[in-house]
Amino acid sequence: MFILQDVKFKNILVIDELEIPAHKISCIIGPSGAGKSTLLRLINNLISVDQGQVLYREKNVEEINPINLRREVMMLPQKPVTFSGTVRDNLEIGFELTEREVPKESIMKQILNRVQLDKDLAFQAKKLSGGEKQRLSLARILLLKPEVLLLDEPSSALDEETEKLIIEEVVRYVRENNKTSLMITHSKRVAETYGDKIIMLNSGKVIDEVEN
Numbered sequence: 001m002f003i004l005q006d007v008k009f010k011n012i013l014v015i016d017e018l019e020i021p022a023h024k025i026s027c028i029i030g031p032s033g034a035g036k037s038t039l040l041r042l043i044n045n046l047i048s049v050d051q052g053q054v055l056y057r058e059k060n061v062e063e064i065n066p067i068n069l070r071r072e073v074m075m076l077p078q079k080p081v082t083f084s085g086t087v088r089d090n091l092e093i094g095f096e097l098t099e100r101e102v103p104k105e106s107i108m109k110q111i112l113n114r115v116q117l118d119k120d121l122a123f124q125a126k127k128l129s130g131g132e133k134q135r136l137s138l139a140r141i142l143l144l145k146p147e148v149l150l151l152d153e154p155s156s157a158l159d160e161e162t163e164k165l166i167i168e169e170v171v172r173y174v175r176e177n178n179k180t181s182l183m184i185t186h187s188k189r190v191a192e193t194y195g196d197k198i199i200m201l202n203s204g205k206v207i208d209e210v211e212n
């Protein structure tokens with residue numbers, strides 16, 4: 001799905017060759033500062049390589065129309081992102097960008113149920129707790145049915161329950177819909193439980209790749 005070739009980013013990442021396979025879950029593990037988030041951001045073209053290239057479906061990500069790329073490749077960041085307004089506004093916002101029909105109320109309620117967010121659609125998003133905001137962000141992304149879901153490890157400020165729920169729902173989404181995910185995790189156990197491929201990163205370099 002993605003191939004990185006001769007990639008360099010500042011003095012942070014140096015990757016000769018790395019493949020993120022389609023229809024699989026790949027997990028990146030490595031110590032703090034290893035470059036895990038940077039790798040995710042390069043893949044999503046939020047930042048650009050200084051050297052080399054990142055290919056998505058054989059095309060250089062920098063040459064893909066950013067709107068088309070965002071339609072297919074979505075990231076759930078470390079810190080939850082919510083928008084002003086209600087829970088409903090937050091679930092609808094992605095549809096503006098993708099010019100798709102806004103889902104029915106019953107579908108929105110179903111997705112809230114799936115992420116265990118027991119709030120009314122009219123509830124003000126800013127009043128949600130950190131963990132609830134993260135679950136709302138995930139619900140928003142799942143509704144948009146991305147081809148690739150990039151998951152940056154939920155911030156350690158979140159409770160373990162929410163972290164577990166988020167990982168499990170991402171895994172379920174990928175498995176049920178034959179999608180692709182690349183997730184950062186600090187946990188070897190999480191990587192071994194869910195990852196089809198495990199990529200170990202240290203000091204900006206891939207030190208090992210394991211098919212699980």
Ligand SMILES: Nc1ncnc2c1ncn2[C@@H]1O[C@H](COP(=O)(O)OP(=O)(O)OP(=O)(O)O)[C@@H](O)[C@H]1O
Pocket residue numbers: 010012030031032033034035036037038039
């Ligand atoms: N745009 C940037 N310019 C300069 N340095 C940066 C930039 N982005 C990240 N860094 C630095 O690069 C290193 C790798 O950061 P990154 O966030 O990718 O690590 P990480 O493996 O995700 O760490 P953590 O597990 O703590 O989130 C860090 O030392 C960070 O401070």
